[in-house]
Structure formats: structure tokens, C-alpha cells
Amino acid sequence: MFACVHAPGLPEEQSCALVDLAFSFSPRVEARMPDTVLADITGTGYLFGPPEKAAARLAEEARRIHPEPRVAIACNPDAAVHAARSFPGATVIPRGKEREALGFLPLDYLVPSLAGIDEARSAEILSTLRSWGIYRFHELAALPMPGLAERLGPEGVLLQKLAQGASLRALIPVRVPPGYSASADIEHPVDLLEPLLFILGRLVHQVCAGLEGRALAAAELRLRLRLVDGTEPLLPVRLALPMRDPRLFLKLLELEIAKHPPQSPVTALFLFADPARPRVLQKGLFTPIAPEPEKLELLLARIAKLVGPDNAGAPEILDTHRPDAFVMKRFTVRFPGHEPVRKKAECSLGFRIFRPPVAATVDTLDKRPKIVATRPSKEQKTSVRGRVLTWAGPYRTSGDWWDANPWARDEWDVVLSDGGLYCICQDLQSGSWFVAGVYD
Amino acid sequence: MGAVLDKKSIEAAVAARVGNLFAPSQRVSQQPMATGIPTVDLLTGGLPRGCITEISGEVSSGRTSFVAAVLAEASHSQECIAYIDVTDSLDPATMRQAGVDLDRLLWVRCGGKLDQALRVADLVLQGGGFGITVLDLAGVPPQWVRRIPMAYWFRFRRAVENKPCCCILVDQTPCAGTCAALLLEMHRDETVWSGPPEFRLLTSVRFNVRKKKPMGLQECAFESRAETGICNVSVTRGPRRVAPASRRH
Numbered sequence: 001m002f003a004c005v006h007a008p009g010l011p012e013e014q015s016c017a018l019v020d021l022a023f024s025f026s027p028r029v030e031a032r033m034p035d036t037v038l039a040d041i042t043g044t045g046y047l048f049g050p051p052e053k054a055a056a057r058l059a060e061e062a063r064r065i066h067p068e069p070r071v072a073i074a075c076n077p078d079a080a081v082h083a084a085r086s087f088p089g090a091t092v093i094p095r096g097k098e099r100e101a102l103g104f105l106p107l108d109y110l111v112p113s114l115a116g117i118d119e120a121r122s123a124e125i126l127s128t129l130r131s132w133g134i135y136r137f138h139e140l141a142a143l144p145m146p147g148l149a150e151r152l153g154p155e156g157v158l159l160q161k162l163a164q165g166a167s168l169r170a171l172i173p174v175r176v177p178p179g180y181s182a183s184a185d186i187e188h189p190v191d192l193l194e195p196l197l198f199i200l201g202r203l204v205h206q207v208c209a210g211l212e213g214r215a216l217a218a219a220e221l222r223l224r225l226r227l228v229d230g231t232e233p234l235l236p237v238r239l240a241l242p243m244r245d246p247r248l249f250l251k252l253l254e255l256e257i258a259k260h261p262p263q264s265p266v267t268a269l270f271l272f273a274d275p276a277r278p279r280v281l282q283k284g285l286f287t288p289i290a291p292e293p294e295k296l297e298l299l300l301a302r303i304a305k306l307v308g309p310d311n312a313g314a315p316e317i318l319d320t321h322r323p324d325a326f327v328m329k330r331f332t333v334r335f336p337g338h339e340p341v342r343k344k345a346e347c348s349l350g351f352r353i354f355r356p357p358v359a360a361t362v363d364t365l366d367k368r369p370k371i372v373a374t375r376p377s378k379e380q381k382t383s384v385r386g387r388v389l390t391w392a393g394p395y396r397t398s399g400d401w402w403d404a405n406p407w408a409r410d411e412w413d414v415v416l417s418d419g420g421l422y423c424i425c426q427d428l429q430s431g432s433w434f435v436a437g438v439y440d
Numbered sequence: 441m442g443a444v445l446d447k448k449s450i451e452a453a454v455a456a457r458v459g460n461l462f463a464p465s466q467r468v469s470q471q472p473m474a475t476g477i478p479t480v481d482l483l484t485g486g487l488p489r490g491c492i493t494e495i496s497g498e499v500s501s502g503r504t505s506f507v508a509a510v511l512a513e514a515s516h517s518q519e520c521i522a523y524i525d526v527t528d529s530l531d532p533a534t535m536r537q538a539g540v541d542l543d544r545l546l547w548v549r550c551g552g553k554l555d556q557a558l559r560v561a562d563l564v565l566q567g568g569g570f571g572i573t574v575l576d577l578a579g580v581p582p583q584w585v586r587r588i589p590m591a592y593w594f595r596f597r598r599a600v601e602n603k604p605c606c607c608i609l610v611d612q613t614p615c616a617g618t619c620a621a622l623l624l625e626m627h628r629d630e631t632v633w634s635g636p637p638e639f640r641l642l643t644s645v646r647f648n649v650r651k652k653k654p655m656g657l658q659e660c661a662f663e664s665r666a667e668t669g670i671c672n673v674s675v676t677r678g679p680r681r682v683a684p685a686s687r688r689h
Contacts (some may be wrong), residue, residue, distance in 0.1 A: 160556060161614060288519045289604055291569030299567045305546055306556050306563075311549040315532035315542050318445025328531050331546045333520065348537045352529040352579065382579070392640040413642045415631060421500040421645065437531065439645065440504035440578070 001051060002077040002171075003058055007066035009062060009405040010035040013183070015028055017065050019174060019204065019339035026171045032113070036085065038077055039118030041169055048339045055090035074095060074098060079165035085109060098165025103138030107163075110137070114316055115158035115167065117214045125152050125159060137163040158279060180218075180273040182206040189228050193257065203248050208246040217242035219276035226268035232256035233261055240332045241293045243278040248294050255301040261311075290333045300331060321399045322407060323436065324353055350440045351423070357434040358382050360424060369412055372424060383420070384435050387414030398428070411436070473572070473606050476513030476539075477506070483651055484622060487606050491621035492597050494609045494653075502647030503578055505538075505608050508595075510608065511572060512539030512685040519571025521566045522546045526557040527579030546570070554580060558592055565599035565607060573600075577611040585615045593619035623653035 003025065007018055010145060015034040021052050021372075022029040024050070026039040041054060048054035051073045057298030072083035074093040083091045097114045116254035128151075134140050140163040148156045148308045161167040182203040190196045211218060221237040224386055235256045243249075278295070291299065303312045313328035363371040373385045393412035400406045408428040423440040426432070451460065459546055474484030478530065487493050495503050518649075521544055524529060528549045546564075550557040561575045570596050575596075577585050597619040600607045609616055614623055629646040 014528070101535060113479055288517055289569055289571060291567065292518050295567055295569065299563060302563055306560055307548055307550055307553075311551065314545055315530075315535075315547050317536060317542070324531070324533075328547070348505070348508070348534060350502070350506075350508050351531045351534045352456055353531045354502055355528050371536065390640075391630065391632065392642050419498060419500065419628070421628070421642075437497055437529070439642075440500050440502065 001041050001044075001073060001075060001259060001308060002038055002080040003054065003073045004038045004077075004080040005058060005062050005083075006036045006070040006072075006084040007062065008068070008070070010066055014065065016210065018062075018206065020210040021058075021061055021065060023119065024213040025054075025063070025160075028171055029220060030171045031174050032172065036081060038081060038171065041073070052090075055092055058085070059090045060230045073245055074101075074165070076165050076167065077169065078111075078162050078167045079169060080160070081111060081114060082109060082165070085111065093165075099138070099141055102163070102165050103136065103141065105137045105138065107135055108135065108161065108222040110367050112155075112162070112207050113161060114161055115155075115169075117155050119432045122159070123157055128152065150352060167290050178212045181271060182210075183268065183270045185268045188264060189267050193254070196257070196269075197250065197254055197423065200253060200271070201246075203269060204249045204253070207271055208244055209272045211273060214275070215278070216275040216431055217244040217278035218249070218273040220274040220276075221249060221253065222272040223256070224270040224272075225262050225266050226270070227262055228264045231263070233260065233262060237351055239297060240330065241279050243294055243297070244278065248298060251298055252301055259305060292439060293333055296331075296333060319350060323397070324355070351437050352440045353437040354382055354435055357425070357436050358384065360433045360435050361383065362424065362426070362433040368423060369414060369433075372414065372416060372433075372435070384416065384418070384420065384422060384438075385438075386420070388414045388417040389417055391413040394426070396428075413439070470604055473510070473578065474493055474638055475506070476509040476516075480624075480649055482508070483579070483649065484624070487608070488621050489604050489606055490600055490602050492593065492600065492607045492609060492616055492619050493622040494611065494614055494620040495624050495625070495626065496611050497626035498612060498628075500645075501628050502649075504534075505628065505645075506624075506649070507574060507576075507608060507610060508535055508538035508540060508549045511535065511545070513573050515539060515544055517571070518544070520544050520546070520569065521574045522548070522570040522575070523617065524548045524550065524557050524561050524575045526550050526577055527552055529579050529644035530576070536682075544589070554584060558588065562592075562595065562599070565596055565605075568603055568605065568647055570605055572585065572606045572608060574608045574610065575652050577609065577615070580611070580617075582611070582613040585613065588615060590617060590619075593617065619674070620653060624654050658678050661680045 005018060005022060012034045014339055015031065018037050019029060019031050022037040022039040026041050026044065028040040030038040036144055041048070042073065045053070048057055055071050055073050059069055059071045062071065068088070069087055070084045072080045072087065072091040072093065074080040074083060075095045077096050078101060079093055079098040082105065083093055108124055129140060134143070143160060145157060145160065158167070169255045184199050186199065219239060219242050223235045225235070226232050237252050238257050285311050286301055300312060310328055314331040315326045316329045318325040318327060320382050358374045360372055360374045362369045368391060369388050371387055374383055391412055391414045394410035396408070396410050398406070398408035409425045409426065412424050413421070414424055423436045423439065425434055427434070448632040470489040472488050474486050475481055495506060497503050502677055514521055516539065523545060525547060528551055532549060535545070548560050550560065557575065561573065564570060564573050593616040596607055609620065614620070627648045629648045631642070631651070632644045632646070633640050637643050
């Protein structure tokens with residue numbers, strides 16, 4: 001069984017929506033014309049019911065794309081195409097009734113390209129047939145095949161098979177595209193965010209509908225803007241998990257545009273989505289709460305907009321002895337049961353780092369710090385000042401002496417008269433003192 | 441009388457949508473969160489979920505050690521943590537040493553900008569999903585903290601209400617007022633050193649935790665000072681960085 005959907009006058013840029021619709025009914029889809037798609041629905045009776053119900057459902061879904069779609073179901077693919085392109089509404093041609101169903105159609109409705117006949121040759125054959133007084137499908141179908149072959153050649157026989165609804169050919173399936181895209185050209189360049197988002201919203205919904213039609217989600221979004229000055233900046237939005245929520249995508253893209261505002265008005269938008277299998281998760285009754293991945297993406301994007309992308313994330317300690325060596329990586333939700341539970345360490349003393357270390361003036365006696373006082377500055381507001389009551393040190397640490405950026409310092413743990421327990425350091429290269437942090 | 445009738449009519453009009461509008465919201469009782477320090481758990485019964493807990497104290501009073509212990513316990517329970525660091529003073533190495541799973545820690549560094557920190561805290565609390573949200577104001581001068589409008593604390597309290605998450609404020613002087621359900625005041629009791637003066641080593645620090653709120657339990661705690669009123673938390677010092685501790689011995 002083959003189902004054909006024809007949307008008369010459908011613009012070529014919307015033909016992908018028609019293909020996506022067909023893919024939501026069958027994995028084998030042929031799209032040789034921009035306004036017509038053909039799907040092999042053999043064996044889908046359990047899913048969509050009898051052909052009449054399937055045709056009605058297909059027509060209902062197609063109304064989202066075109067106000068008056070034409071749907072036909074037949075056992076022959078070419079018969080389904082001819083019926084869909086000729087009859088309004090939903091048509092079902094029973095097995096063996098193709099010739100009767102198509103018989104009264106004029107020859108103008110014949111689609112020779114289905115048989116692989118080029119336009120010039122088909123026009124020549126149809127002109128000959130009209131000169132013979134053959135105007136309708138059933139008249140062509142009734143001609144004797146040997147005589148037709150002698151006079152019109154193999155192309156004439158192929159056209160007769162089309163008219164009979166008895167052609168034999170295999171479907172030429174469409175390959176699943178590696179990505180999903182939508183684009184819009186803007187007649188008047190847009191320089192404000194609000195109207196841009198209005199247009200972008202349509203593209204996002206279009207891409208999400210395509211993904212939904214094939215039960216896929218997006219792993220990454222890429223928005224390309226064409227500006228008046230000729231540049232085309234690319235704004236990627238990487239998602240931690242495959243998702244398919246148009247509202248979330250629109251908000252993420254809005255934040256991305258706000259983070260990298262275009263330098264001149266926008267004349268065109270191109271949105272690409274990399275497809276991926278959607279996340280499948282079985283939640284447990286005793287699972288600790290965790291942020292929903294979709295909400296978390298939005299939350300991280302909003303936080304990144306406030307504090308900067310490098311200031312929010314999960315810290316990762318680098319494999320070095322250098323003090324305060326870490327990088328920020330992307331924070332993602334890790335689900336329990338997927339990793340071993342770490343054994344809890346014993347309670348350890350907390351430390352608060354001063355970033356950057358506070359430059360200090362240290363008076364020493366017998367090479368031991370006696371008085372510590374920081375130099376207040378505009379950048380560093382931390383004030384430490386006091387007499388050293390108790391000390392421990394010095395403890396020398398050094399590293400990277402084989403590299404271009406070595407470090408070496410003496411560390412002291414001191415209790416000052418202001419009540420704080422600090423870690424002060426002396427840089428051995430410059431000899432300067434600074435307060436590294438406070439134990440807390 | 442007319443005002444009472446109006447109130448009733450308003451309640452009746454919106455009852456279908458929002459329920460009893462003027463009645464105080466019912467608090468859902470939730471299991472408190474363990475702090476990871478048995479003596480503090482005995483004193484407080486754990487940190488209440490759906491509430492604001494305030495940890496206040498001077499410099500070196502043990503606030504960060506206490507928070508690290510709480511976060512380690514939450515990591516052990518596989519909960520996600522948000523740490524909003526106003527002054528960018530969190531040390532990931534000591535947090536990992538304390539047992540905090542850094543992969544579960546969302547660290548937001550606000551670079552000293554208090555307004556940004558408050559907005560981020562609002563976003564995180566409204567979004568939900570984090571077992572613990574820490575707003576670290578410990579490095580902010582108290583006079584700045586006191587200028588934060590009370591509306592923020594009421595908003596935060598409303599955001600965590602009836603949610604299974606804890607909001608922890610760390611500061612130098614209490615600022616949340618009535619919005620904090622639990623207020624712990626911390627002091628450094630004793631610093632323990634080991635070894636002769638020339639090879640002295642900082643070994644451990646003892647902190648005192650005093651529960652100042654709820655008021656009803658404070659008197660009980662003071663009466664039983666030796667046992668639960670003021671509990672001595674012995675915090676052992678571990679290596680502060682990735683380098684082995686033996687390097688400094």
C-alpha cells in the first residue's frame with residue numbers, strides 16, 4: 001500500500017515539512033516533486049487502521065502544512081500519485097480498481113516523469129495521442145500494447161502502464177538528512193531583538209516539528225545570521241542532553257543573541273539542528289531531587305548571561321601542585337546509579353582563598369613574621385592587619401621550574417591579633433609577601 | 441463589616457483557582473538534612489528543608505568548615521549543590537578534601553558583585569532541583585550585607601518553602617532576621633598546634649556552634665551547655681591542596 005500526499009502550490013522551501021509528515025507515517029518515503037510525497041505504508045494497519053482511516057488521519061495531519069491537501073492510498077505507487085494529484089480530499093483505491101478509478105482522467109493529468117520519460121519526449125507522445133483522438137486515461141489504457149509499442153516505442157508502453165495504474169517500479173526513498181534546518185529571508189532588515197525573535201520562533205517550531213516527526217531530538221543548535229554588512233556570524237547552542245522543546249530553544253537562542261548581539265541589521269536567518277536520539281530515563285522512587293535538564297540548560301544560560309560563561313560551572317582540579325589550579329567545566333546533572341558513590345572523607349578544615357592574593361607588608365624578626373598588614377587598593381577590599389600571635393612555618397613549595405612559568409614560595413600559618421587564622425606566603429622570586437587566604 | 445464581606449467574596453471568587461487565598465500556607469513537614477557532624481545534628485536535629493539556615497560568625501570561626509561538611513554529606517546522598525560565591529573565595533581543593541563531589545557542585549563566581557549574587561540566588565531557588573543552595577556572603581563587609589533589602593530574604597524563603605531543599609546563608613552578622621528558620625553562630629575555640637616552635641604544624645581547630653534560633657530551644661541548649669548547648673566540633677586539618685600533606689611535614 002502506498003499513500004500519496006499532494007499539496008497544490010506548496011512553496012519549495014516548505015517541501016521538507018511535507019517530507020517530515022510522510023516520515024511520521026513511514027520510514028520509506030519518496031519525494032520526487034516538491035509538492036508531492038509518496039510513502040510506503042505497507043504493514044502499518046495495526047498503527048493507523050484500515051486505509052480509509054489512515055487517509056483521513058494523513059489528511060488531518062497535512063492540513064497543518066496546507067489548507068486543502070489531497071491524499072490518496074492505492075496499491076500501486078503511481079496510481080496513488082495520479083489520484084492524489086487529480087482528486088480532492090482523501091481517496092482510497094481498492095486493489096485491482098486502479099484502471100476504473102483513474103479512467104476518466106484527462107491525459108493532462110498524466111505524470112510521465114514517474115516512468116522516467118523526459119519532458120520533450122512525453123510532450124511529443126501526448127501530441128501524437130491527441131492527434132489519434134485519445135484524450136483520457138481509459139482510452140490510452142485500452143489501446144493494443146503491440147501496436148502502441150510499434151508506433152510510440154517503449155515510452156508509449158510505459159505511459160500506457162501509468163494510465164492503467166499497473167506500472168511496476170520500486171520506490172526511490174529519500175535519505176534521512178544529517179541535520180534539520182529552516183531559514184527565512186527578511187525583506188526589511190531587522191535590528192531589534194523582538195521582531196527577530198518573532199521570526200526565529202517560526203523557524204524553531206518548524207525544526208522541532210521535523211524532529212518530532214521522526215521521533216528525534218536536537219543535540220546542538222546553530223543559528224547563522226546574515227547581516228547587512230555581508231558578515232554571517234554563527235551562534236552555536238550546545239545542549240547537555242538531546243532536547244526538543246521549542247520554547248526552551250527559543251529562550252536559549254534569545255540569550256545567545258543577547259550575549260553576542262549582531263553588529264548590523266539582520267537580513268536572513270538560518271537555523272540548523274543536529275539530530276540525536278531523545279533521552280530515555282526511568283526515574284526511581286527514591287532518587288534524590290535534581291534539576292530537570294531542560295530547566296537546567298535555561299538556568300545555566302541565564303546565570304552565564306549575568307556572571308559570564310567562565311564564572312559558572314563545576315570546578316575541576318588540575319593535576320598539578322600549583323596552588324589554586326582549577327578549571328571550570330560545564331555543569332551537568334549526573335543521575336544516581338550511573339556512577340559509584342564516593343566514600344565520604346573526614347571533616348577537614350575549610351579554607352577561603354583571596355583571589356587574587358592580597359599584597360601585604362610583613363615585618364619580620366629572626367626571619368619570622370611579626371606584623372602583617374595588607375595594602376588596601378581599589379581592586380582588593382580585603383583588609384588584614386595585626387600582630388602575629390602564633391605561627392607555623394615556613395613550608396616551602398615550588399614547581400614548574402622546568403617550565404616557562406615556575407613558582408616557588410614559603411608559606412606560613414599565622415594567628416593574628418585580629419582573631420583570624422591566615423595563610424601568608426612569600427614569593428621566593430620577587431621576595432614580596434601576600435596573604436593567600438584564611439582558614440575558616 | 442463591609443471589609444469582611446469583601447474579603448469573603450474575594451475568597452469565594454478565587455477559591456476555584458487558588459484555594460483559600462488569605463489562609464496561611466500549610467508547611468509540609470520534611471525530613472531534615474544531616475549536617476555530617478553528629479554533635480551539630482544532636483543540637484539542631486539537622487538542617488530543616490524548605491527553610492533558610494543562617495550560619496554567621498567572624499573570620500576563622502569555622503563557617504566554611506561547617507558548610508563543607510554539610511555539602512559533603514549532601515554529595516554522599518547524591519544531591520546537587522549550588523554554591524553562589526559572592527567574593528570568589530571557594531577553594532575547590534579543600535572542598536574535595538572534605539568529601540564534596542565537585543561534579544555535583546554548581547559554583548557561581550560573582551566577583552564581589554552582591555547584586556549579581558542575589559539575582560543568581562533568586563534564579564537558582566526559583567528554578568529548584570538543587571538539594572542545597574549556599575549563598576556565601578562571608579567575605580562581604582557586614583555593613584554591605586545589612587543594606588540588602590529584607591524583601592530578598594522573604595522572596596528566598598517563599599521560593600524554598602515546601603521544597604525539599606535547603607538554603608544556607610553564610611555571613612559575618614545575621615541578616616535574614618525572621619526569614620531564617622535556623623540560626624547558628626560560630627566561634628573559634630582553640631587552635632591546636634603540634635611540634636616544637638621551629639617545626640610547628642597547624643593540627644586542628646576547635647569551633648563552637650551555638651544555636652540562636654529557634655528561641656525555644658536556645659534556653660535548653662544553654663542549660664545543657666556541656667552536652668548539647670555548645671558542642672565542640674573537632675575539625676582535623678587535612679592537606680589544603682592537591683599536593684601530598686607530607687610535603688609540608
